[in-house]
Amino acid sequence: MAAYAALVNVMHIIEQIQLHPSPPISLDQKQVQSLTENITFLQEFLEVYPHDGSQEAYDLEGRIRDATHAAEDLIESHIVDRIHGGSTSSYQNLWKVIKDIVDRIRCGSTSSHGENSNDLYQDLGQVIKDIDFIKKEVVEIKAKKEIQDDKLHRQYSMPSVGSWRTSAPASENIMVGVDDILNEILERLTGHQSKRLLIPIVGMGGIGKTTLARNVYAKPIIKEYFDICAWVTVSQDYNLQEILLEILLSSKKDESSRETLRGMSEEELGEKIYKTLSGRRYLIVMDDMWSIEVWDKLKFFFPDNNNRSRIMITTRQSNLSFHLIGSHGFRMKLLDDDKSWNLLCKNVFGEEGCPRELEKIGKKIAETCKGLPLSIAVIGGLLAKSERTPPYWKYIAENLNPIVNLEDGAHCLKILSLSYDNLPVHLKPCFLYMGVFPEDMAIPVSRLVKLWVAEGFLKPISEKCLEEVAEDYLKHLIDRNLISVHRRGSSGKIKSCKIHDLLRDLCLREAQKEKFFCVPREHSPNMLQSINTERCIVVHSSTWRYDEYSRQLRSLICDFQGYTPPHTCILLRVLQGDDMSSYIQETSKDVNFGTDIFQLVNLRYLALTVGPHLNPKLTSSMGLLWNLQTLIIKGGISHRLAVAPSEIWMMPHLRHVMLEKLYLPDPPSVEEEKPVFVLRNLQTLSEVINFRCGEDVVKRIPNIKKLKVVYSNRFDEGSRRYRTYNFSRLHKLETLACGSFSMRGSYLSRNLTFPHSLRKLTLWGTSLGWEEMSSKVGSLPLLQVLKLDIISCEGPEWKPVEGQFCSLKYLQIQSCDDLEYWTADETNFPLLEQLVLVDLTELKEVPSGIGDIPTLRSIELTYCDSAVNSAKKIADEQEELGNLDLQVQVVLKNKILESLQTRNFKLGKN
Structure with a gap:
């Protein structure tokens, strides 16, 4: 959700300016207070009243997003102007663009700018008025919603159509590859444990949880074993009265009519269920449960008769299963290629075999579905009623995801969208951002977390750094089965994760709709018309070239070589590229980063890969990047050092510095530097050659968590200078990699000490x-x-x-x-x-x-x-x-x- 992400990010910008020991600009404190109050109010509104899918909600959030973007544009462009002196035409043109944005989002306000269009105070004051106007409108909306919610609560109104269903189909659905888990569930249902058991079935949307539960429910042994069987689908927007009513009706043990039951209160219905179930062995299936809240309200109506009664639950939420029984329950996995092909065959041909000429391309189609039964069922239904020829099947294989969404879009997309719609608003930007990464990519969690932090949409949590907040958010998305764990490291931490292709398509669709980010696709007729309004662009195609990006572009991620952003994108915050040679200038024996990249003074995240023939040498102009958080440079000449300027010690927002061979100078002395900069945010520092861990360095990096150092005679300055005994004073250090070449048995090795935090x-x-x-x-x-x-x-x-x-x-x-x-x-x-x-x-x-x-x-x-x-x-x-x-x-x-x-x-x- 772009509006919420924009609100959180503006708060980050204000905080970074206020926390900087020597900020590039100063803000009027009354304006800061007013802006902060308005933004906090709008954040809380979006958290309490999430998007309901209506056009009015899209319009309102669009206005909040645009107004908030205008505020950050004004502040950050003023920073650019102040640092560079406003001397270039690019900055003058930028101010014209900013004024146009301010005028566009005024929401009907008639007040005008002062004579000086470059006056931050006046322009920001106008944007604050615009945001305040939106706030007043939201106050009215909030009041109306509270009245409506109160009425719904008092009147027990009917749920919206489709929010519940009455009973499970009697017939079995097609299943493949789940015989083992089906038999385990049957054994658990009919086992000898006498107390009432809860049996959760957990997995992502479309993976077949309900189908599995239906097959279990329809087994004759179940009907024979249990005195009462009842099925109710809970869904997101559940209505407790209707759930209780449907349990009674589907149990077929109550002779009351629907009309009679509908006239009862929740308490009366619950008491009737309790009496109906008492003394009987029962099975209740609660399909599609989304929150623990509904269980907490229902559990008192299900007696424990100590007679092997069971309650089976299907859910997308792993954390809900943990809350219920302390484990994952029965966790459903994606099908492998063979099982996917078997399921596709059954959907298309039934008991008939697949013709030989279609087998090869059919297996490719099944493989492309990536093991998701929902995708296989949709495409199988299409193939079953279409021509069975190799050319047609080849066309299907090459256009699978668009066809799946088009063929049964209302069904398929709705099922997947439910998971997104159910997300708390603070998790939505994180989930949508997964679409930034290429299809099928094993996404490094370290990279993902750094990008989330740099993009600025993580709301701070007390006592936690933003990286810890990001890791918590990632775990929440995994618990909701929207993201899967791909690999864990030796310590058990998640190293990489993946997202299913259909869920990634959902991310791309929602992100484009909300103007969150844009992934240009070649030959798209409308892309060139809208590209110059985007704030985040992700380029995966090596043939894509376009040089007219918006001057408000904030993020540019390029996953191929030989591409650089236009120099007009001076407000960039996130820049990632595989080969940024045009930003590098050759001078004598070294290769320096040119001045162009340091015009991007608002950069928070800079990750570049340079060619193997180049040697990155950072210049003193690096200090212009006042808000840089992450610096990653890979590649370069293997035996040469990347020399950092002393200005690196005057960049207090640095969080992660990662180069393959980094020479780090000593911090400037206190006498030379006013004020003293302490890099309190710095967590990662690697790979530092001949790291001198003196007392002044220890004081400057008090919260370092991850450190990689290498000592070598090739660059030796005398091992006594390295003071490796001071490692033990890095009290927050959790990960240390320390290596030495040609210094065996040296003073350095003998004096190694380690902190207890490792x-x-x-x-x-x-x-x-x-x-x-x-x-x-x-x-x-x-x-x-x-x-x-x-x-x-x-x-x-x-x-x-x-x-x-x-x-x-x-x-x-x-x-x-x-x-x-x-x-x-x-x-x-x-x-x-x-x-x-x-x-x-x-x-x-x-x-x-x-x-x-x-x-x-x-x-x-x-x-x-x-x-x-x-x-x-x-x-x-x-x-x-x-x-x-x-x-x-x-x-x-x-x-x-x-x-x-x-x-x-x-x-x-x-």
């Missing part, structure tokens, strides 16, 4: 003794992931001390060439889940006590041939003890012996 530690080339490893690392109370890479530790034997590594879950030891023996059991690693050993050529055996650790799930050995027999022995012993959860996988340098394989012991590929 959760993940990666070392290489540090040449620590194994005793040092135990004393310095083993005592870290929160450490969950430890990766010991090449020559991180030296010595033939490691004897961990009892009681150490108390939180460690993941341990990797790689290329520690002289390690021969080590001991380990549950007293050393009580919570260990994964053990990974790589290229330990001298290791004689895996410690036998490892297998006794109750939490251990996997052991992986790669090129540790001498230790294979001990790993095999551990797997066999655990299998004999009934521990089938522990899996051991081995990759050998020598010939793979297939005869070694067992259920718990797998041989991987070399």
Whole structure:
């Protein structure tokens, strides 16, 4: 929802100006107070009264969005003008555009600008009046809605058409690939547990939850086993009285007529249900439940007769399932390619087989549906009543998503849109933003979170940084089955996620409708006409070229090489590109970022990839980027440094700085700098070469969470200057990667110390003794992931001390060439889940006590041939003890012996 996102973003802009030690502009405090009050009021209105789908709601939100955009345009363009002195024609043209926007959104106000059109105070004052005018209109709307809601509550009015359905169809629907879960549900329904059970079926919209429940409900064994079976569909806009009424009617145990029952109150209906169900074994199916609220109101009417009664629930909300029973319940997954093809065949041909000439293209169609039964059912229905020829099926395969939405758009889109409509308003911008990423992309969560923060639509939460807010929002979207987890890291955190193609299409459609962002599609006849009004543009096509973007463009994301934004886009906040060569100028031996990129003074997010022949060297003009939060530069000459200017220490809004080889100068002395800048927001800093962790640096980065440093003789300045003992003073540090080249046994390695806040530690080339490893690392109370890479530790034997590594879950030891023996059991690693050993050529055996650790799930050995027999022995012993959860996988340098394989012991590929 673009209006809400715009409101939150303006609040961020005001806050960033006020928090900056040396802000580029100053705002009138009375205007700030007035603007803040109005924006806060409109935010709260949108949170309480979400979009109802009406044209009036679209119009109102459009006016809120435009007025709020005008406010941010005025403020940010004034910043540009102030920093650059207003000397270029581009800025003068920009002011003309801004004035046009202000005039366009006046909402009927007749007051005019003062004589000086560049006067921020006057222009912002006019926009505040416009927003205040909208606020007054919203006050009236809010009052009317409260009256209507009160009437609905008192009169028990009927729900809107389609908000509930009466009963499940008696016949079974076509299903494929869910026999196992169907049988599990039947077993749970008819099992011996006497107390009343709740059985949730969870999954994304269109995945087949209701179909599965219908098939279960229609089984003869269910009708025989339960005295009473009742089905009610709850949906989003439920009406409690109607739900109770339908339960009574579908149970077929009450002789009262619908008219008689409709005259009863909720309490009377509930009491009647309780009496009807008492003493009987019952099954109630509550289909399409969206909130725990409805269950909290209904649960008192379902007695626990201690006679194996059951309540089956279908929902898209994983968190609802957790609330009900403390687990995911029966979670439905997308179909694989074979099951998708099987389901498509059944929908198209019934019991007949598919003609051979259609099989190949048919499998491609099924694969393109990405395992969503709803998509397969819609396209199957189309193919069943259409010509069965290879050319026609090929056309369908090449145009699948548009055809699915067109063929049964009212049904298919409505089902998926329900999930979006049900989202709280603060989650809607986050969900829509998923459409920014290319189809089928495994979206890196780290990148997604940084973009969400930079775009400015995350509402702050007390005691949490914005990245933590973003991670919470992502989890909420996953719980609602709108986004799926693609990969988790060694610590269990989500590394990447995915969105189904049809849901992405929904994002694109809603985003375009709300003017949230635009993804240009080639050969679109209307695209060129509207492109110059967009504020966020995402370019995926390598053939797309267009140079007349709006001067109000705020975000430009280019996922292909050789493209740069026009220089007129001076208000950009987010810029991401794969090859930005035209922004780079060659000077002598280095390659500097040119002055053009530093005209974009409002940048918050700058992520660029440079060619392998270039060496990025940041100039002092970088300090103009007063509000920069994220700087990511990839590529460049592998053996050259990217030298940061001293101005980097005067950029207080920095949150993440990530370059492949970064030279970081010392902070300016206090005498030279007024005021002193503390980078309180800085969380990520990598990859810093020969990082000098002096006291002045520690004070400047008090909240650093993730740090990667590399020490090398190639750029050596004397290891005593590095002060690695000060790492322990970085009290918020959670992830540290520290490596050393050609400095084995040095002063640097001997003086390494670590903060107790560490959760993940990666070392290489540090040449620590194994005793040092135990004393310095083993005592870290929160450490969950430890990766010991090449020559991180030296010595033939490691004897961990009892009681150490108390939180460690993941341990990797790689290329520690002289390690021969080590001991380990549950007293050393009580919570260990994964053990990974790589290229330990001298290791004689895996410690036998490892297998006794109750939490251990996997052991992986790669090129540790001498230790294979001990790993095999551990797997066999655990299998004999009934521990089938522990899996051991081995990759050998020598010939793979297939005869070694067992259920718990797998041989991987070399």
